[in-house]
Amino acid sequence: MTVRSTAPKDTLGEELVRFDGVVKRFRTSLGRRQTALDGFSMTIPRGSVVGLLGPNGSGKTTALKALLGLVRADAGTIRAFGRQLPEGQALVASRMGALIEGPAFTASLSGERNLRLLGELHGVGAETVAEALELVGLTQAARRPYSGYSLGMKQRLGVAGALLAAPELLVLDEPMNGLDPEAVRDMRALFTRLRDERGMTIVVSSHILAEVELVCDRVTIVRHGTVIRDGPVGELLDRGTVHTVVRVEDVTAARSVLERAGLAVTAAVGPQGPELHVGATAADPGPALLKVLAEHGLYPQELRLRQASLEDVYINAIREADAARGATGAAGDVG
Structure with missing residues (x-):
């Protein structure tokens, strides 16, 4: 797989992405306005693995979509690779790979053929496709039709697709969904390898807190569209009860x-x-x-x-946020 030069060591840890006070509201089918992001602010350091945590509906996916230009924020700012988004989206899109809300491939085609077609869009060939399949552990199943893949295999193929263009920033929404324990361990090892050997920055949303604690350098916990905890994993655990x-x-x-x-x-x-x-x-x-x-x-x-474990920190943070929300009588969230 052709990989861009990794970031120089003296740039590791520098700010790669910044959200500042981002607000996003949607109109429901009943015409009501609901808030998905409400003053959302976070940073993503270069060369790190960042875990984005929160209950369903807390705003995680909406934040990732805003970063990728799939939705447009109503207020606030987003910067990536030093450029303001969405104005500079076209200039940074090729530097990001993503898997959002599950993979979507042609059911009748094999995993390999699906990736070959996707690779043509990125200008990469069979060798790159083969390496991506090997990285996610799908070499043996490469010629099987996608319709016969398990949920976990589909997730891994989606991650392989996100890696084809050798992105500097990899954005993954629930990539461990449907994976068995062995596959989860392999995915964790892959993230570590991509960070350590290729200087890749990875943002991963997940509900598997034990794995997040093991693989992530930094964690951001979101509730009601707002960041309620943020920092290096070690610091959050040290502050835990x-x-x-x-x-x-x-x-x-x-x-x-x-x-x-x-x-x-x-x-x-x-x-x-x-x-x-x-x-x-x-x-x-x-x-x-x-x-x-x-x-x-x-x-x-x-x-x-x-x-305290990351699970303890997470649960306490969510309870505190919900208690504060109840005290103010604020409306519910989406996204």
């Missing part, structure tokens, strides 16, 4: 005891069944918790400190 996991036979009694002691307790279901998550108030709260429980004849089967 640390809690103590308590497994005890009588979960109800233990929760009552701990709450009466003034501790913040939530019930959860862990790998081994029901458990309690207790907000940590010290570097090692274990002895204090054990003392409180033992005084009431309750002896934990497990007591361990747990650092």
Whole structure:
């Protein structure tokens, strides 16, 4: 696959894309105006893998479409490769590859033939198509008709199509949808390889938070069309809440005891069944918790400190945003 020169090392981390206060509204079939993006602002550093997270309808896909010129913002600004969009869209389009809202290929043609036709539009030949198929693990299925592909195979073919023009910026909307665990792992390895070996910048929206935590350098969490958390993954996790996991036979009694002691307790279901998550108030709260429980004849089967995961950070951010939304009585979102 012919690849453009990767960005010089001293440019890695520089701003490649910037959204500033972007607003996008749509009119529904009933004539109502609904907001998809409401002051959306984020940056995408060059040479990074950025995860765009949020519930369905939070505005993720609309933001990606605005970057690609598929929808036009009502207000705010978008810049990519130093150019204002959409005015400079034609000048930067060839530097971006994308898979938005699932792949669309001709059902009766093979995966390879579909990519060959797409490659003609980009001016690339059979060798580039073969390399793209190999990158996404579809070499063995290349001659099978697209109609016989599983959902995961279709997703991988879509990613292969987005790679044909060797883009500097790869934009992928739910690329792991329908993939089995092995294929998800392979996709993660592909993103890392494209970033590290080819200097590619990748933006990926996904609901598979564990994978995002593993592969992404930076994460942006969106709710109600607005960015509610943004930053390097490590920093977001460091700012997340640390809690103590308590497994005890009588979960109800233990929760009552701990709450009466003034501790913040939530019930959860862990790998081994029901458990309690207790907000940590010290570097090692274990002895204090054990003392409180033992005084009431309750002896934990497990007591361990747990650092926040990206899932914890995400859920807390969404809950806070929804609570604030409810307090203001704001309308719902689309996109």
